[in-house]
Amino acid sequence: MNTGLRITAFAAALAATFGTAYGVGRGVDPVVADSAPAPHDEHGAGSPSAPEGEGGRTGHESTPAGGLQISENGYTLDLATPNVIAGERTRLRFTVRDAEGKAVTAYQREHDKELHLIVASRDLVTYRHLHPTRAADGTWSTPVDLPRAGGYRVFADFTPAQRGAQNLTLGADLAASGPYAPANLPAPDGTARTDGYQVELAGSLRPGRASELKLKVSRDGRPVTDLEPYLGAYGHLVALRSGDLAYLHVHPNGEPGDGTTKPGPEISFTATAPSAGAYRLFLDFQHRGEVHTAAFTVRAGAAPTAPEPAPAGPQEHADGHTH
Structure with missing residues (x-):
């Protein structure tokens, strides 16, 4: 992409x-x-x-x-x-x-x-x-x-x-x-949970300035160090701006086989937000032959959000892949 x-x-x-x-x-x-x-x-x-x-x-x-x-x-x-x-x-x-x-x-x-x-x-x-x-x-x-x-x-x-x-x-x-039934944009949270995995987000979006976003994948409390290549990288990130669904340009830092990029637990991207405001990030990653999607809400121009405890009860998550 x-x-x-x-x-x-x-x-x-x-x-x-x-x-x-x-x-x-x-x-x-x-x-x-x-x-x-x-x-x-x-x-x-x-x-x-x-x-x-x-x-x-x-x-x-x-x-x-x-x-x-x-x-x-x-x-x-x-x-x-x-x-x-x-x-x-x-x-x-x-x-x-x-x-x-x-x-x-x-x-x-x-x-x-x-x-x-x-x-x-x-x-x-x-x-x-x-x-x-x-x-x-x-x-x-x-x-x-x-x-x-x-x-x-x-x-x-x-x-x-x-x-x-x-x-x-x-x-x-x-x-x-x-x-x-309309739904509200999920609140910002530095931690996303999907299919038994936990993904932690570090870094923030900045309006008009490139910044690094690091996403750390773990499962059962242990870092995942054997992520599998997916679409030419160890993760694929899509960002959409709330309010008009503007599609943000994001670039992965490194790729499988380049001699320096490790298969987890961290996946790094560089992104530039076109404006201040709320954004929804969707991270796709592959592990053990399955693709999983973790979603985050972030605010460009705001300080990074600290991880919060998991909400009680069932949660709807991105759940987004069809091949």
Whole structure:
């Protein structure tokens, strides 16, 4: 993913309240929550303003963010499945088209894939990192099962095979119909737990400045020192800004086989936040043949959050991989 994260943003209006139905099925146009439509700025331009600390900016955007546009540099994300039904397994189909409207059929491989697909809910509670397959005519498809109704954003991260082409992250809206209950952004916490693993976050995001994020993986109180390569690294990190789902650019520090990068317990990334505000980080890592996802809420410009005790009761976590 251009080795890393790129936060994406989008906005559209959602008129739904707790207990009401979100959409009526596949025949309706997609709707999303919590904000006004986003302008189609150039890649890296500022996103629509929002309250500070909830994805808003502080007067300027100093770092490009991806996924805010459906079209860029002559390429367009054509989402053929804009509506799904929550809780039902559906095949998501889409095509990347060039300036002449033709389907793109040749891509550069990055992190073992021609294209990376991320699906995230508007409230950043549900996250999916999908690995679609491409047909000869350029149509991409992948099964997806979204557990909750509401607005989602689909991000396609790719680089066309054309010489000199730039890496792009294009975004489109997706609606999951069904009974809708909005969720709040999880509170910042320096520790995430998933599938029996504990991941501790050290470091913080800084608006307009590169900073290091270190994530330490352990299981049963013991550091995990035998992480397995996943998408060309020992971890894959995606960051999305709350409020508009801007896709953040993140880069892993080191890679398997370089002679210096160890297979855990720490995984290091460098990231630059485009603005102050709240962000959701999704770390994918592979151990013993299984991919796991740990999610964190952080605030750019704020001091790192100390680890907190695990909340009581069942927790919904990112749970995000489909291959």
